[in-house]
Every structure is written in C-alpha cells, then in structure tokens.
Amino acid sequence: MPPRRGTAPVRRRYDVVVVGAGTAGSVLAARLSEDPDRDVLVVDAGPLPRGPAGFGPALLDGLLVPGAQPNHPATSAHPVCLTPTRPWLVPRGRVLGGSSTVNGGYFVRARREDFDRWAAAGNPAWSYERVLPFLRALENDLDHGDGPLHGDRGPMRIRRGRPDHPAAAAFRDAAHALGFPDDPDKNDQAPPGFGPVPSNVIDGVRRNAGLSYLPPEVLDRPNLTALGSRTARRVVVENGRATGVVVEHDGRRFALDAGTVVLSAGALVTPHLLQLSGIGPRADLERVGIPVVRDAPAVGSGFSDHPQVVLEWAPRDVWREPSGSWLGGCLHLTSTGGTLAGAGSGGGPGDLEILQSLVPLSHLVTGGAGTAGGPLPFLVSAVAPRRTGRLRIRSADPTTPLSIDYGYLGSREDQSRLRDGVRVTAALLESPPFAGVAHGPLGPGPEVLDHDDALDQWIREHLGTAQHTCGTVPMGPADEPRHAAVDQFGRVHGVRGLRVADTSILPDAPHRGPAATAVLIGEVIARAIRNDPSEPCPRDPR
Incomplete structure (x- = not known):
C-alpha cells in the first residue's frame, strides 16, 4: 500500500518520482498514474490541497492575482536583477498547481512560429502540426467546443471574457x-x-492545473502518492543514472528511490537542482565545490522572459x-x-x-x-523571444539563492x-x-x-517582468552541449533516468505567456514516458 499523503514514505522504490506538483508536474502525475501498474510519487515544497475547499476562496478568486501580492504564503520569492540597477523579486507558485494557482488565469497558446522555431532547433516533435493534437486534448474550450483547432474533453476548462x-x-x-x-x-x-483573453478562470474561479488534473479522485488513485512540504535538495546519480531524489522535511533529509526522476520544479528551481546535483557548467560547479557529474554548459547559461x-x-x-x-x-x-x-x-x-x-x-x-x-x-x-538572461549557482548550500540576471x-x-x-x-x-x-x-x-x-x-x-521565464535547461540535440541540456522529450543528456518537464526546456520564451505551453509540456513528456520501452510500465492505453 502507498503511504498516506502527508507522512514520510517508507523506504521503497517508485517507478517515477516527479519533483514539483506545479503546472506541468500536476499533468505528469495525473497522466503517468493512469497506468495502474506504474507507481508514481509527486513531491512538492508547498502544500497539496484537496479540491477547491482546500485552496480556499481567496486563492481561487478570479479578481485577484496572488502572485502579485508580496510575500503571499502560496509563493516563494526569488531575488533577481532585471538590469544592473534594477533589483526585483520574482514570485513563483509554491502550492499544488504551482504558478497556475497564483497567476492571472491567462491561457494563451504559443504561436505557430514559436513551435516551428523550436522544431527547427533539433526538436521535431514540437512542430505546430505535431503538438496541435495535444493542445486540443488538454482543453475543454467552452466557447468553441470540439473542432479542428479546439477540444471539449480535456481537463483545462477555457473561456474568453x-x-x-x-x-x-x-x-x-x-x-x-x-x-x-x-x-x-x-x-x-x-x-x-x-x-x-482565453482564460482558465471559469465563473469567477481560477481552475488551476492542480484542480484540473489532480482532483481528489485522482489523488486517491492507489498507485499515486502525493507528498507536500517536501523540499527537493538534489538528484542522486549513481554510475551515470539517476536513482532517486534527496528531499528535506521538518529539518530531516532522506532519499526517495526512483526508476525515473522528472524535475518539474519550474524554470528557476529546476536548473538549481541540476547544478546542486553536479549537472551544469563545469567551471561554475567547481567554483563552489560541487563534484561534476555531467558538464552541461547550457544549464542556466541563457534564458528568456518578457x-x-x-x-x-x-x-x-x-x-x-x-x-x-x-x-x-x-x-x-x-x-x-x-x-x-x-x-x-x-x-x-x-x-x-x-x-x-x-x-x-x-x-x-x-x-x-x-x-x-x-x-x-x-x-x-x-514578447519577442530573446535569450538575454543568465543564472549561476553561488554556493553548494541549497538555501543560498542563485545569481539571476535577466539582462533586460x-x-x-x-x-x-x-x-x-x-x-x-x-x-x-x-x-x-x-x-x-x-x-x-x-x-x-x-x-x-x-x-x-x-x-x-x-x-x-x-521596468518589471511578466514572470514568463523559459530556457534555463533548453532542449536540443546532444551534439550541441552549449545550446542544449535535454532532448525534445526532456531526457537530460548524459544522465540516464532523468528528465526535465517544465518551461526550463523551451529554447526561448514564446510570443505569449507560457501557462498553456507549460500544461502542454506536461502532456508531451508524459506521453513520451508512457511510450518509452525503457521506462517502467511502458504502455499507453489511450
């Protein structure tokens, strides 16, 4: 039997551990656990409410933007520099649904030009024609219904004002x-x-990715374990393969063993976790005394925002x-x-x-x-895609913030x-x-x-920022290590059993806010895991 939510897990091996129950992580946990024989664990640093009542009306109110409120308890703040003379605090969601719980409910697809640009960079699965079926499948468009461009059966309910x-x-x-x-x-x-604006605010309620993909009946699946208030500290890599994740809870650290680890902690936390795990630019890792597992110069070397x-x-x-x-x-x-x-x-x-x-x-x-x-x-x-930002690790201590320069x-x-x-x-x-x-x-x-x-x-x-960070762990071919850290399905180059699934993997930011694209990332990579014969429980009944 899986451990009860909210308790420390017994020592066991999960088929997949998803780090982060945010926008893409909620999708992954839901889709991967559709296979009843695949044992899935999702962990998050924040709380994991059950249903709308668990969130409370203020957090779901469509007239509020919790992420715009300084020090909101459902967010974590990241100190950055927008320009050399413009410091800023960038909030990110720290609750089930992640930033889809604290943003404004804007749900606009990336443009065809964005998808085709990413495909041309060595990621053919991301062409507009290839992703359109996923875009249709993830939505329930209450204005347009089912058709060549829209769907009416997906978890994300969409309406226009x-x-x-x-x-x-x-x-x-x-x-x-x-x-x-x-x-x-x-x-x-x-x-x-x-x-x-296409929005996932329906009748005044923000229907975040957590509510949409992980309602109580999904959280209660016997093969899905969801643990909140667990902060990931690093990925365990042995002989070139990810074997688990070290998490911290109530001041105690322990390892969660996994067949596959998927980092879905967001475009600022995911690259930090990789670097803490020894996966990043060699010079940066050696400077702070982290043993190099994989020299991955593309991690944090450039990113986009608006x-x-x-x-x-x-x-x-x-x-x-x-x-x-x-x-x-x-x-x-x-x-x-x-x-x-x-x-x-x-x-x-x-x-x-x-x-x-x-x-x-x-x-x-x-x-x-x-x-x-x-x-x-x-x-x-x-909203033009421009890779002007850079982030660097400053210490082997995971509580020390990254150095993040947006380069605006x-x-x-x-x-x-x-x-x-x-x-x-x-x-x-x-x-x-x-x-x-x-x-x-x-x-x-x-x-x-x-x-x-x-x-x-x-x-x-x-000057401010739209908080649309993308590209800190960009996807692309393995033979271009300065420009790509993962492949088009989020597999980390040179480290088996480790994937990334959030807006980190986009080569640059799309011409629109990335909330809808983050859900798409979860769908695309979940399908890739389910169809990969090297993954535990390799089947996709859909």
Missing part, C-alpha cells in the same frame, strides 16, 4: 479606431490584433465590479520602430502585448476588498520595442473612444513620450 465592462468596450473601440484588426480567438493562430511596464489611467466614473475575472481585452501587435504606421498590417506573430486589467493595481498587489474606483492599469510587455534593455531593439508599446498604449487612451471614459494616461506625459531618451529613462525606472 466578454467586453461588457465599460473599460473593456472602450479598449476594443480604441483599438478599432487605430486600425488594429479583430483577434477573437487568440488560440487559433490568426493574425494578431485585439480580442478577449520585460514589462505598467501604464495607469483614471476613469471618469466609478464603475461596477467586473464579472468573474480581472482580465479585460488584449492587443497583440508588431512593433514599428516608434510610429503607429501600419497598425493594422504589421504581420508576424506580434511582438508586443498590451493587456488590460479591470481592477486597480493596488487591488492586485494587496488583495484588499473592493475593486471599484481608482486608476486602472495596462500591462505592456515586449541590453540592446537598442529592446528599448525601441518597449517605446512602441508605451506610445501605442498612450495613443489608445487619448483616442476618441477612451476620451469619454478616461482622463488619459497618468504618465508618462508628452514631454517624455515625444523624446526617445526621456522615454527610455522612464522605462528603466518603471
């Missing part, structure tokens, strides 16, 4: 006035434009609370080098995102009561793209459709907007 809030209607009309096209289904790969700034504006009236979600409309567009020329025909996947919030930033940050009144924000992000604004292209996003947002707010409902942007003013140097300085002073 309606522009029935005055601010959302004004955004839609302003985008049309400036010549941007409609983009009613941002998951169908049509040309980018203005449209509603730089972001927030523009607030003041409504003329006090409106009712939005229904269901904080998300308003969303505009994707292609940067044009500082002008609005060609707004309706920029082409490409869209390298700028202007995302609307229907509740004040102060409400998102504090989680306080009431959303009516106060300035409303636009979140402006540069390191090129003229980065600065130009964000200038475009800020200027387009200001133009939207100053357009006739917004004039009747808004006092215009609260900043920056014309004296800043009209001058590149001044606007660059404003951006540097207001």
